[in-house]
Amino acid sequence: MGFFENVNQYFDQAAQFSDLSPGLLEQIKACNSVYRMRFPIKRDNGSIQVIEAYRVQHSHHRLPCKGGIRYSEMVDQDEVMALAALMTYKCALVEVPYGGGKGGVKINPRNFSENELERITRRYTFELVQKNFIGPYSDVPAPDYGTGEREMAWIANTYMVLKQNEPDSYACVTGKPLNLYGVPGRKAATGMGVFFGLRALVDVSEDMKALGLKAGLEGKEVIIQGLGNVGYNTGVFLQNAGAIITGICEFNGAIYNKKGFDIEKVFKEFRETGSLRKIEADKFIEDSSAGLEWPCDILIPAALENQITKENAPRISAKIIAEAANGPVTPDAEKILLSKGILIIPDLYLNAGGVTVSFFEWLRNLNHVAFGRMDKRQEAYQSNSILQLMQKMTGKKIDEKVFTDLTNGPDELDYINGALEETMTRSYHDIRSKSIKSKTSDLRTAAYLLAIERVSEYYTTAGIFP
Numbered sequence: 001m002g003f004f005e006n007v008n009q010y011f012d013q014a015a016q017f018s019d020l021s022p023g024l025l026e027q028i029k030a031c032n033s034v035y036r037m038r039f040p041i042k043r044d045n046g047s048i049q050v051i052e053a054y055r056v057q058h059s060h061h062r063l064p065c066k067g068g069i070r071y072s073e074m075v076d077q078d079e080v081m082a083l084a085a086l087m088t089y090k091c092a093l094v095e096v097p098y099g100g101g102k103g104g105v106k107i108n109p110r111n112f113s114e115n116e117l118e119r120i121t122r123r124y125t126f127e128l129v130q131k132n133f134i135g136p137y138s139d140v141p142a143p144d145y146g147t148g149e150r151e152m153a154w155i156a157n158t159y160m161v162l163k164q165n166e167p168d169s170y171a172c173v174t175g176k177p178l179n180l181y182g183v184p185g186r187k188a189a190t191g192m193g194v195f196f197g198l199r200a201l202v203d204v205s206e207d208m209k210a211l212g213l214k215a216g217l218e219g220k221e222v223i224i225q226g227l228g229n230v231g232y233n234t235g236v237f238l239q240n241a242g243a244i245i246t247g248i249c250e251f252n253g254a255i256y257n258k259k260g261f262d263i264e265k266v267f268k269e270f271r272e273t274g275s276l277r278k279i280e281a282d283k284f285i286e287d288s289s290a291g292l293e294w295p296c297d298i299l300i301p302a303a304l305e306n307q308i309t310k311e312n313a314p315r316i317s318a319k320i321i322a323e324a325a326n327g328p329v330t331p332d333a334e335k336i337l338l339s340k341g342i343l344i345i346p347d348l349y350l351n352a353g354g355v356t357v358s359f360f361e362w363l364r365n366l367n368h369v370a371f372g373r374m375d376k377r378q379e380a381y382q383s384n385s386i387l388q389l390m391q392k393m394t395g396k397k398i399d400e401k402v403f404t405d406l407t408n409g410p411d412e413l414d415y416i417n418g419a420l421e422e423t424m425t426r427s428y429h430d431i432r433s434k435s436i437k438s439k440t441s442d443l444r445t446a447a448y449l450l451a452i453e454r455v456s457e458y459y460t461t462a463g464i465f466p
């Protein structure tokens with residue numbers, strides 16, 4: 001079964017809990033526009049290579065469409081459609097007012113030089129501009145697997161050169177570098193969102209008790225698959241909160257250590273040598289997929305889709321699966337995992353931190369002013385007055401560090417991370433409440449149900465254009 005069909009299967013499962021009409025459900029589920037392109041680029045050796053690429057706009061119920069661009073050899077139309085659909089539900093779930101979109105370029109970036117990648121990215125952007133598949137109010141890409149700030153800078157620059165009279169043109173893409181209209185915190189946002197989501201989950205003691213676990217992240221044993229941007233940042237935040245990273249899986253090997261790893265050290269070594277083999281560990285195995293089966297409290301697939309299938313699901317021994325990647329668990333596998341009592345915290349919620357901070361970046365670009373610029377000083381004055389009053393009333397001096405921190409006022413990163421924390425924590429409790437109220441036996445069904453209902457509100461209020 002294809003990835004898009006998997007997403008639709010999850011959709012149908014949740015739709016059974018709603019009383020929306022079949023026609024409306026069909027409209028919410030359908031993929032609105034698919035742009036499949038082929039374009040030539042010149043390789044450094046002078047030869048010509050034809051590149052296959054896509055941009056999909058799954059839903060236009062809110063505009064712009066939003067979603068990353070993936071560079072991977074596995075890209076095909078089905079994958080991009082599935083990922084675009086997930087974006088629609090993800091945005092609805094965390095109340096980020098966008099339709100879902102996704103892009104994909106079928107290349108392995110490791111096989112191209114930086115100059116070649118720049119030519120591919122600029123040409124891809126040019127194609128999107130020509131067909132109106134990019135723009136601050138129509139469709140706003142972002143990083144995804146295989147892309148990052150560098151690619152987003154090329155996209156922004158190409159768009160701005162082509163649309164010189166649009167004052168908002170740099171809001172055409174998010175995940176840009178800080179010195180090219182990006183915002184602080186975007187790069188770590190998905191990982192930080194995963195952390196906030198997991199924290200919200202493990203803080204509910206009665207749910208943890210049902211799994212035979214204590215509440216809180218402290219001491220939880222964690223295995224992470226994928227040391228990319230999401231996996232690495234998730235690991236850092238969890239480690240700082242007292243979790244123990246006992247296992248790390250990469251494409252060419254997996255390591256296990258009962259006492260835990262220092263994620264920063266492992267990351268550095270992996271970046272430098274491209275391998276986990278030399279890291280001191282209880283175990284190293286070459287077949288990294290077997291690493292997913294090692295016992296742990298929380299297993300975090302943070303790489304690609306289809307990692308846990310009906311084939312390996314019976315051997316998974318984690319208590320919680322945290323889907324930092326999109327689509328890591330297939331519907332068949334999910335049935336097996338749920339029957340084993342494993343709790344799954346689903347992708348459409350858990351990795352929504354990236355698009356949430358993308359939303360803040362887009363808003364900042366349209367506002368043309370940094371978050372906090374208008375209130376930082378006022379907040380600092382207010383804190384100062386309160387602290388002075390407290391000192392006067394109690395006759396005690398407040399700790400100097402606390403005093404300075406509070407009277408400096410928040411900076412832009414504080415505003416962004418605070419809003420991300422609020423979004424992820426609130427959304428978790430929205431899903432949990434939905435699950436209890438609608439008696440869904442799992443969180444994914446509740447998350448889809450909530451997303452479907454939120455998207456449906458648009459159509460039931462605005463109607464369908466004849």
Ligand code: GLU
Nearest residue numbers: 067068142144354355358
């Ligand atoms: N590619 C990320 C995702 O799958 C981020 C999308 C965005 O920021 O628009 O959610």
